[in-house]
Amino acid sequence: MADLLGPRISGPARLRDLLAGEEFVVAPGAYDALSARLVEAAGFPAVYMTGFGTTASLLGRPDVGLLTMTEMVQAASRIRSVVEVPVIADADTGYGNALNVIRTVREYEAAGVAAIHLEDQVAPKRCGHLDGKRVVPAATMADRVRAAVDARYNPDFVLIARTDARAVEGLDAAIDRARRYRDAGADMLFVEALQSEAEIERVADTFRDVPLLFNWAEGGKTPPLGRDRLRELGFRLVICPISTLLAATEAMRSVLGRIAQDGTPVNAVRDLPGLTDFAELVGLPEIEEIGEKYGDG
Secondary structure, three states, rough: OOOOOOOOOOOHHHHHHOOOOOOOOEEEEEEHHHHHHHHOOOOOOOOOEEHHHHHHHHHHHOOOOOHHHHHHHOOOOHHHHHHHOOOEEEOOOOOOOOHHHHHHHHHHHHHOOOOOEOOOEEOOOOOOOOOOEOOOOOHHHHHHHHHHHHHHOOOOOOEEEEOOOOOOOOHHHHHHHHHHHOOOOOOOEEEEEOOHHHHHHHHHOOOOOOOEEOOOOOOOOOOOHHHHHHHHHHHEEEOOOOOHHHHHHHHHHHHHHHHHHHOOOOOOHHHHOOOHHHHOOHHHHHHHHHHHHHHOO
């Protein structure tokens, strides 16, 4: 948990150290600052800011390109401000042409995140596991990647190139696009929405020379793989973007149902953390210490 007065740890450098380690990095999705705190408190080495979850949290809507770059960067900044572990953030399409990508990279970098992924969809984009996606020409996306590489101030800032072409143009085209994005300077590749274990294996075998991201999309088009298989295939980063969102949704449905049934929370709160426990989770002791040190008037 990040202290209000603590030093800022270099997220990009820390993430690169993790990616170079023996074990792949698991980064559960966070959709706001509280869920990010919970991810870190559970012991995970990194947090993934999910665009799907952020859209649901801020707008109560599906991930169909409704949030702007400014809103996404603000969400990333809030998450980064409360955790010490590296934050990997969804940056959608880069929000425009190469010039827009330059601003996007610099805004996310200024927000303190360690990595972003950029995708080759046509704006407005859609969640990678929804139907109806469209992709820009491969050359256009390669230009976005080159612009992103040139835009970053910190060379450790990790740029992840994502292709959504599997659902639109087929696997061969998706692999060809990934090669082009690698050659344009991407640090990591993310081939989205693969549809069988054979496809996953082919991508892993093709790109042994570059780190790969695996999207463990809960309920999505990609088959679920276990830890040993992912390790065997050589993936370096595994995101599970909406487990926290789905769990929170089900928990809220349950408690609201009990309150509706009973008329008050009298029975529902028996299974919940107390107010004091929650206040400690979100940093009340540190706030009180700061108040005593500097005065709270």
